[in-house]
């Protein structure tokens with residue numbers, strides 16, 4: 257998974273050495289524009305001195321009093337939420353972590369890891385705080401490693417990945433909440449004294465009601481281009497917790513990590529306990545810069561093949577549901593070929609024989625082709641689609657089981673459920689006990705099996721349609737409180753095996769809509785499914801929300817039959833991220849088909865800018881009746897502007913759209929693209945050549961002659 261250059265540096269880094277800082281000496285973790293500074297106190301504790309904009313004179317940081325313990329243990333003097341809490345083998349519930357030494361390891365041209373080693377003076381417990389600074393991307397990630405040599409297991413009840421302190425006059429928290437088909441609603445509130453928690457307790461996915469990400473703005477709410485803030489998220493596909501505690505001095509501590517809820521962990525001697533990475537970026541110039549930092553970091557380091565092209569595709573889920581057979585599918589290939597997409601994606605419903613998968617009540621777990629629907633197997637579909645110039649992909653949900661399945665009959669001990677209570681279903685299914693190595697083998701073999709039996713299979717959509725309820729693991733026995741942690745670790749173990757054999761196979765991470773939208777999973781996936789809601793208007797908000805934390809090439813956006821907006825509008829919305837289709841191509845009129853075909857060609861032509869360019873959110877849908885965003889390539893020679901008019905009032909007037917990120921000295925040709933066949937651009941600036949300076953200060957008129965509700969335009973800007 258790691259980049260080659262990163263690996264080379266890992267081996268080269270064996271030469272790292274440990275330093276022992278003197279009392280009062282600073283340990284600095286820095287990126288190009290931000291600094292996180294710790295210091296060793298007289299009592300050998302590590303205190304946070306500074307977090308914020310990098311200053312040219314590092315001596316300036318010493319003005320800040322270092323008073324906040326970097327990683328406070330419970331049971332000692334700190335009266336607020338601890339970073340870590342441990343009950344020792346003898347029942348003592350205290351932990352006092354003192355500085356031992358630290359080391360700095362160069363892991364890549366751009367990447368430096370600083371490890372601060374701490375230990376308890378009374379108990380043989382060691383904790384290493386790991387901070388990885390991505391210099392050019394201005395991102396820092398942190399995780400913690402805990403190990404002990406007590407005679408018996410200790411009980412860990414809190415284990416933050418990151419513990420950050422702030423001293424500002426006010427704190428504004430932006431969070432994203434939702435539900436199925438209603439993901440990523442943005443909300444901003446001022447934190448008051450006491451505790452505010454964002455978390456999830458779903459087990460097999462990170463989110464459904466609350467997304468694992470936030471902005472924390474200092475002093476004032478931040479805008480796109482102004483305000484001081486951090487953007488934070490956790491690389492973990494399971495229960496998370498972000499705890500914000502404002503104390504009596506108005507100091508804020510943010511504890512981020514796996515949710516300790518119902519997750520007390522019995523840690524055996526000598527066994528390292530490694531927490532997931534908390535990822536954050538500091539911005540002194542608003543949310544826009546924070547997003548661009550995260551996007552660049554994600555493409556370079558966090559998402560599988562983040563800087564490589566993506567496939568356009570036609571999915572059959574909205575068109576057929578599970579009601580299809582071989583003939584119907586192969587007839588859809590013609591539509592896909594006419595559209596001009598790269599790949600046909602076969603969704604749910606292709607498998608199971610004893611209990612055929614004709615609806616969501618049966619068959620999940622029985623991963624052989626249904627002989628009635630697919631008498632010639634998946635291999636036939638791979639080769640038939642190939643004849644039409646299409647690659648072929650398939651849907652799997654290998655972690656789950658329907659009670660009406662052969663898998664359930666054969667392996668009742670492979671299922672998470674309370675044995676003395678009725679089974680609790682969600683979408684008529686149960687979760688497999690992935691902590692059991694036999695189940696891990698089963699999941700791995702399901703994926704590997706379908707890929708080996710069908711050479712040429714080019715894509716997988718990996719779904720996960722339920723969370724855990726009424727959970728009990730036959731495998732974990734007396735360690736039931738490990739289930740939430742071990743489930744996710746087991747999920748990653750299986751994915752490690754899959755990626756060892758199939759390092760670059762494109763895979764979409766899906767979870768009944770956007771239940772798995774986190775950087776823990778995205779290490780293994782090329783993209784994620786943000787929501788089952790593909791209504792054009794709803795998607796503006798949903799994709800807008802994800803754009804704060806994820807780059808465009810990871811956000812799958814399909815044109816479907818959802819929504820009453822025109823095909824042009826829905827296509828323009830999908831084109832702002834990773835374009836795909838999920839429609840009955842045969843229902844399109846010849847003009848609509850021509851338009852869609854041309855749209856895919858246009859998208860392919862512009863995709864370098866959309867996927868790898870810098871994103872500027874220009875006009876927020878949260879603030880009025882329209883939305884606009886723009887991508888600019890690195891050399892500022894090409895930009896793409898997406899403009900959506902949503903529900904304007906009668907004669908509502910709209911100003912010009914001021915662009916950002918262009919070269920003021922360059923001249924750009926303005927060209928509205930993605931027009932319906934025969935339609936002409938109503939943009940008065942069409943085909944004009946305008947300076948970057950003008951476009952950024954006076955702007956483009958995107959609404960002249962286009963006041964209709966749900967109208968949209970895509971404008972390509974090319975430097976001459």
Ligand code: DGJ
Pocket residue numbers: 573603604651719721766767768769785787788
């Ligand atoms: C939920 C996903 O979000 C949908 O796109 C589809 O794949 C269904 N599952 C299939 O069961």
